[in-house]
Amino acid sequence: MNSEKIEIFDTTLRDGEQVPGCKLDTEQKLIIAEKLDELGVDVIEAGFPISSPGDFHSVSEISKLIRNAKVCGLTRANQKDIDVAAEALRFAKRPRIHTGIGTSDSHIKYKFNSNREDIIERAVQAVKYAKTFVDDVEFYAEDAGRTDNDYLAKVCEAVIKAGATVLNIPDTTGYCLPEEYGEKISYLKENVTGIDKAVLSCHCHNDLGLATANSISGVMNGARQIECTINGLGERAGNTALEEVVMVIKQHNHLQLYTDINSKMLNSMSVLVSDLMGMPVQPNKAIVGANAFAHSSGIHQDGVIKNRETYEIIDPEEVGVNASTIVLTARSGRSALAYRFKHIGFDVTKNELDFLYREFLKVADMKKEVNNDDLSAIIEKVTRKIG
Ligand code: KIV
Numbered sequence: 001m002n003s004e005k006i007e008i009f010d011t012t013l014r015d016g017e018q019v020p021g022c023k024l025d026t027e028q029k030l031i032i033a034e035k036l037d038e039l040g041v042d043v044i045e046a047g048f049p050i051s052s053p054g055d056f057h058s059v060s061e062i063s064k065l066i067r068n069a070k071v072c073g074l075t076r077a078n079q080k081d082i083d084v085a086a087e088a089l090r091f092a093k094r095p096r097i098h099t100g101i102g103t104s105d106s107h108i109k110y111k112f113n114s115n116r117e118d119i120i121e122r123a124v125q126a127v128k129y130a131k132t133f134v135d136d137v138e139f140y141a142e143d144a145g146r147t148d149n150d151y152l153a154k155v156c157e158a159v160i161k162a163g164a165t166v167l168n169i170p171d172t173t174g175y176c177l178p179e180e181y182g183e184k185i186s187y188l189k190e191n192v193t194g195i196d197k198a199v200l201s202c203h204c205h206n207d208l209g210l211a212t213a214n215s216i217s218g219v220m221n222g223a224r225q226i227e228c229t230i231n232g233l234g235e236r237a238g239n240t241a242l243e244e245v246v247m248v249i250k251q252h253n254h255l256q257l258y259t260d261i262n263s264k265m266l267n268s269m270s271v272l273v274s275d276l277m278g279m280p281v282q283p284n285k286a287i288v289g290a291n292a293f294a295h296s297s298g299i300h301q302d303g304v305i306k307n308r309e310t311y312e313i314i315d316p317e318e319v320g321v322n323a324s325t326i327v328l329t330a331r332s333g334r335s336a337l338a339y340r341f342k343h344i345g346f347d348v349t350k351n352e353l354d355f356l357y358r359e360f361l362k363v364a365d366m367k368k369e370v371n372n373d374d375l376s377a378i379i380e381k382v383t384r385k386i387g
């Protein structure tokens with residue numbers, strides 16, 4: 001089968017760090033950047049160099065360190081931002097400048113007090129200027145999700161002519177429906193002259209919980225880069241979660257797409273970012289949450305014990321988790337109990353299990369989870385009774 005590659009653009013260190021209450025120092029950013037490079041991301045957006053001296057320093061140090069991934073710095077569409085980004089990226093082996101401007105009517109009117117023609121002109125000038133420093137220039141049309149497709153196509157055409165090699169189509173406010181976002185990408189593919197010279201990129205926010213679905217819809221309609229963050233961290237409700245899009249693509253061969261991500265590192269990558277950013281991962285988070293491979297109801301446990309595939313679509317080892325877990329609760333059945341007893345060294349008979357199960361339920365009704373110490377105590381109690 002002829003699969004096509006989806007480039008993974010990680011923006012944990014830029015959009016992800018915009019999470020309220022999060023601050024990483026340069027040392028921490030270097031640790032994350034190095035691990036992202038090892039994970040196999042294609043682009044690391046290292047920061048927004050003009051935003052602070054600290055951010056400039058981080059982008060500069062990351063540029064010196066990273067040998068595989070492209071290192072990218074964000075700018076607004078003005079010369080000063082671009083000068084500073086180019087300077088911060090000076091030591092990068094594969095530098096990319098990511099410049100852009102708001103294109104929705106709301107951004108044009110309220111942020112820039114401007115008009116559509118002027119926005120195109122500023123976009124073109126920014127791309128041309130960035131091109132004087134680097135070959136690899138990505139352009140973002142901020143709030144593209146709420147920009148009408150006809151105007152968006154004009155913006156894209158103009159910046160491609162000016163030299164942009166990647167076109168970022170952000171759903172900045174997380175507004176689009178998957179079908180709508182996919183149609184936007186498809187419209188640009190069909191209506192922008194010169195589109196074959198540029199890669200379309202999805203950058204989706206999660207305000208309606210649709211960031212992953214929208215990004216997947218984007219690549220199903222021709223985008224070839226996804227911008228995402230570890231654990232879906234980012235402004236407000238966050239960005240597209242890297243681990244989710246990578247596993248959707250991996251689990252759905254029929255899409256005929258692939259990424260270069262080493263999925264076995266996803267769990268440890270998630271733990272690292274969560275620890276350094278001080279942002280706990282919600283237990284039910286897809287792929288990397290503590291409960292992503294935990295089974296607690298009797299029916300599910302019985303199925304998983306018989307064959308993992310009954311209730312798991314991913315082998316936990318594929319994402320770096322040793323094994324799925326059987327959590328004992330008052331909802332658990334006999335087979336889960338026998339399984340866990342076996343696990344701690346007690347091979348119980350069917351008759352013994354009946355006694356044990358009754359005792360187990362008494363304990364389980366008083367606790368959220370029955371642990372191994374509880375199981376040993378139950379064994380001891382029942383042995384004394386029977387003995
Ligand atoms: O969400 C967005 O529009 C952005 C751009 C600055 C790329 O993060």
Ligand code: ZN
Nearest residue numbers: 015170172203
């Ligand atoms: Zn964003």
